[in-house]
Amino acid sequence: MRDKFFDELALLTDFYEFTMSAVYFTHDMFAPATFSLFVRNCPPQRKFFLAAGLERLLSILENFRFTEESLAYLESLGLFKPSFLDYLKTFRFSGEVWALPEGTIFFPHEPVVEITAPIIEAQLIETLVINVLNLETTIASKAIRCVLAAQGKPLVDFAARRTQGLEAAVQVARATYLAGFSATSNTLAGKLYNIPVTGTMAHSFVQSFGEEEEAFWAFVQEFSENSILLLDTYDTLGALPKVIKIARMLERQGKRLKGVRLDSGNLVSLAKEVRKRLDEAGLSYVKIFASGGLDEYAIYQLLAQGAPIDAFGVGTKVGVGADLPYLDAAYKLVSYDGRPVAKFSQGKATLPGSKQVFRVYDDQGKLKEDWIALRGEEMSSGTPLLVQVMKGGRRLSPPEGLDQIRHRVEEGIRRLPSYLLSLEPHGAKYPVYLTSALIELQEKVQQECQNLQQQKF
């Protein structure tokens, strides 16, 4: 069952990281480099991002090593010197990491992670760093929008079957829970991350019994009060009398049916009608769950139209971040051997030097503006966001619990000004400024870079 590739994760690297590293090795380039990971821009369908994936990244960095089999493969390519391959044998990540804690709200150009290590180390981990942070951050940044739309009603991750891979299914469950979902249908994710799991029946279950009522009875006999009956296999409203009969039977045993699930049709009118008929039957405690192609916009519309839905199952569209399935995340060299560096190409500019982000709140405690500063700058009016989490290749503190991260997200949401809470694709952008020290460094680096290139012509 087990795929081999998690043993050989150090090879999950764009091949040019190896060719570049081989050259650095030949030239004794072991000076420290700092790389900064940030998101280049925020398209209209997102107003902010939610940092996630750090815990997994740190675990990968702590355990980064090449297996004998991996090294034999690299050797077989016939491109690398024996001395370089020898060097990789004992290769470990020994660097330091500064990062936004998971669950931090952030904006374009703000460093999410900054890694300082001998350049070969910082380079060989590039693909892993971007991939791991990109996945969970992409999904968490979509999921939190559903949380905002649901106005406190519980959300359940239903995405496992259509995420981009099995690993993604587990990380999507984690990222959505981190962002404020209440549970997942993904059993393995439930086990690995201690997330509540939930789920009841599919249409195939009802069909396998032939008669719907028989299927409902069989389920309720097995799971009693934990049962949520799926209404739409044949006809949603037609299933209701059977549900009411079963609920009354449970009542005679002193028990209460948990709920019903709607999975197709006009969810607004169906939910209203189902609620009305359940209430008329004295079953106001039976909850209505809804699922089927939901995302933040659909949830918002359902509630705006007064659909009496108690909880939402949210699947594919969040699980692949359908309207923004990747972030334009870049991992860029910002200094080498004490020399700040930057790129100045249009749309792909980078900010030189290692950095800090300060967040300034207004007098209601809401986010007012952010400042990107050089690391080491102080700003009495702002709260620094980046924290050192790794030194000498080891974590500085044990992994954060998901509860702690969820608490940070809740706090973050409380502090969002109203224009950032809206799902509207347009409107004001959150102000992010560069400190004058950073601007001066940027200009200096640009000037030096021009001088250097001009000298050579």
Add this chain to the structure above:
Amino acid sequence: MRDKFFDELALLTDFYEFTMSAVYFTHDMFAPATFSLFVRNCPPQRKFFLAAGLERLLSILENFRFTEESLAYLESLGLFKPSFLDYLKTFRFSGEVWALPEGTIFFPHEPVVEITAPIIEAQLIETLVINVLNLETTIASKAIRCVLAAQGKPLVDFAARRTQGLEAAVQVARATYLAGFSATSNTLAGKLYNIPVTGTMAHSFVQSFGEEEEAFWAFVQEFSENSILLLDTYDTLGALPKVIKIARMLERQGKRLKGVRLDSGNLVSLAKEVRKRLDEAGLSYVKIFASGGLDEYAIYQLLAQGAPIDAFGVGTKVGVGADLPYLDAAYKLVSYDGRPVAKFSQGKATLPGSKQVFRVYDDQGKLKEDWIALRGEEMSSGTPLLVQVMKGGRRLSPPEGLDQIRHRVEEGIRRLPSYLLSLEPHGAKYPVYLTSALIELQEKVQQECQNLQQQKF
């Protein structure tokens, strides 16, 4: 380094599969069920799909079992009877699988995989079946469009850093190679699937040397004729004189520089100017590689505008299937205990019974039309597409090699009529018909289903 979850893949299941299975177990429902996986519809941005992921699915099915730890977790939830948990201890997949061979072109509603097994087995694997086939099929169906757009020019998978997870990075490399890409930058995928790996340098490499020419020299000293020099760190055309100098130096050693890479700017005008200046310098053998946000539309445009680009690096947009990041794939019960079943809800209808697909070619050997038939029907004018690949839980033949699958894809492309080769989002749809036997069964099942529901009111 190794994550635990590949050991516990049997738990990567929507929780309702367990609750439903517990009921089946209680009711001694061990009769065979057939489930059919198909894609519900084909949005305008795809004209057909390319089947992929079967090899991995079969490997997962052959090795499907619950670890003690997995069972302890299920027990800890307090919902399942000891007898059911005992049953899971020795649980194996013992069913049969019919499937489209990987690399087969297919259309909506055509079964991609049909699985027949005792209903608990067929149900517990649902999440894995959909997930595994959906990922590679989604990506292969996007990648083949790039292959069509590139008109024979080589394509390289550059997606690893922004795929949705590390596992996805490996499967994306496989799916793109299967569809006709020539190589990948993903070193681990290269090792695991024997795909050629390629890659040279990043901007950070050039920046770490400070002076561009120095960086180029260092690289060429290490990799000689295998070097592809990245031009756009500072100024694409400004870098060319350095490249020419280096190429001449290599010539004096009897060697030839492999190529240059363009990664930003107007790729049409830059490629033309770079080609012109290289040719004027007598370096017509130096190839031009292009990368940076490419997909099938960008490749098509570049070539249509005469950009003299020799090979393309294709990353994120294909690696996440950006314009269609999931297929509307469903895995639906089509028969239980010898009784054909179907759903009739609008937009979510299913076809009853186990099936076969026949493909009919015109007299030029091009695809003319497909027929969805009942399994066991014959059609002298059509070629059956579904093949039995597993029986009693074991494969019927060893895994197909990727070369064989690539060959099937090439053959499939040769047989595509021109209206399916076009990238245009509109135009004629490929005709897929149901045989009269299938239509009759569908009507019979619908009638029976209505009778059954009406009886109860």
